[in-house]
Amino acid sequence: MSILRIIAAGATAAALAGSAFAAGGGAHPHGPAEGFPFESPLGKFEKDSVQRGYQVYKEVCASCHGMKLLSYRNLGEKGGPFYDPEYPNANDNPLVKALAAENEILDPVPNEFGEYDFRPARPSDPFRSPYANDAMAATANGGAIPPDLSVITKARHGGANYLYSLMTGYPSQEAISYETSPEGEFLTVIDPSLVRSSGIYAEGAGGHGDVGRLIQPLGQYYNPYMPGDTTAQYEGDPRHPPKGGFLAMPPQLTDGRVTYLDGTEATVSQMAYDVAQFLAWAGEPKQQNRKSLGLATIAYLVFFALLLWFSYKRIWRKVEH
Ligand code: HEC
Known part of the structure; x- marks a missing residue:
């Protein structure tokens, strides 16, 4: 089989897989006009947008959707929206402490009388769950259970673009x-x-x-x-x-639904953009580290390949071959 035929077969398979997805699915998610910056190989999350996205999650989505794979501490870790180099340990970061304390959670440790009390969350606590269990979630939402949003951009075809389209598409x-x-x-x-x-x-x-x-x-x-x-x-x-x-x-978002602390105008598309970026970060908080490691690895491999090539040239210099 020639290389061209292999490529053609691959392209056909990809096209077929694509159309299989389209059947019975929703409209193709288009995402924001400029795309998301973190989607390109070297792209990064926009810290400001992820911060605003947390605000949208907290003020709009958190009353129905939990994010149980995240702890408040994650917000202040390297690559996180509230990371501050002054506090390498996010548990000491006063802003993270304050953000956590805005949430009342049921203490998993009983008090001296064996009762469970509510208390403000600490950075080490997982995000507050809006419902005690699935049955309560379903009762409150006409039988449907709002899915946990920790890894939703990984769990849905189209990822952050789907999130953006869904929120703006009503x-x-x-x-x-x-x-x-x-x-x-x-x-x-x-x-x-x-x-x-x-x-x-x-x-x-x-x-x-x-x-x-x-x-x-x-x-x-x-x-x-x-x-x-x-x-x-x-x-x-x-x-x-x-x-x-x-x-x-x-539909969840209407213009001005939140008042952004940084003064950004809270249009529907801006809030959808920010919350989608926040959820994409939450699904892959270590993306930044992974990308920089990948870059370093490629640089090393290129250097190593050059080294090999010149060593080869040098060693075989005097040999007829
Ligand atoms: C009033 C409660 C409520 C609020 C507030 C809410 N949701 Fe939902 N959400 C639901 C319910 C219920 C479902 C499940 C719908 C279903 O399966 O029919 C859902 C489903 C979803 C889904 C999954 C859709 C799919 O592909 O299955 C996403 C994504 C989502 N919500 C994101 C958000 C975001 C982002 C926010 C905040 C901007 C938000 N939701 C706010 C109740 C809510």
């Missing part, structure tokens, strides 16, 4: 209308032609005939990026249902 108010069915049921109706990335556009409906409507199930929210199938809820051409699916999480 239909805007103009696409939503309310009506009562002949049976007296209250209906939330979505016009997919007004939803970016639903794959259906008003101009000739993308060539698919008339645009139908989506009837949103009670307690569920349409999002074009959520992997799923909208056929059952679509009143329109069943061969071309809108992309995406329904999930039990209502």
Whole structure:
């Protein structure tokens, strides 16, 4: 097999794998226009953005989503958003102590009477969990359990871009209308032609005939990026249902939802960008170390290859070969 055929076979396999993902999935996550800086081989997390992302997580997401693989101390470790070289041991970092103490947690160690008390968290404590167990989480969220966000960017196809797209992709108010069915049921109706990335556009409906409507199930929210199938809820051409699916999480971000401490304007896309970057950092807090180690390794290998080449030249200098 020639090298070209091997490459062609590889490309075909990759294309097939790609289309397998697309089937039944949501719209392709597009991420922010400029992309995320940490995605390039030498790119880094933006410390400011990761700090703001922590604020968004803390003020918006933490009431439903835990991050149990993280401890407050991680925020102040090297590569973390609140790392301060003055405090190589994050447990001593006063800012990290203060951030931890903002959270009341149930002390895992009983008091002298054998009771469990609440106390402010310490840097060594894992992030506070919003619910004591899954049953309570499900009861509070109409039966759905908000997934732990510690490694969510690793657990979802598209990673941080998916997070960004999901958070910014909910239909805007103009696409939503309310009506009562002949049976007296209250209906939330979505016009997919007004939803970016639903794959259906008003101009000739993308060539698919008339645009139908989506009837949103009670307690569920349409999002074009959520992997799923909208056929059952679509009143329109069943061969071309809108992309995406329904999930039990209502839209979370609205302009000005948080007030950033550093004065950055809290638009929906800014908050989505920051929280996605924070979650990407949380999923791989050692990314920076890994990249610098990789760079050092490559530099060493190049140096070693040159050394070998010149030694070879020198040793065989006088030999006819
Ligand atoms: C009011 C509670 C609530 C809040 C606040 C909340 N979520 Fe959720 N979230 C949920 C629930 C419930 C689900 C599960 C939805 C389902 O499976 O249908 C979910 C699911 C998710 C998912 C997984 C989607 C998937 O692909 O399965 C992500 C990612 C997510 N939330 C991120 C966030 C982020 C980021 C924030 C903060 C900006 C946030 N959530 C705030 C309740 C919440």
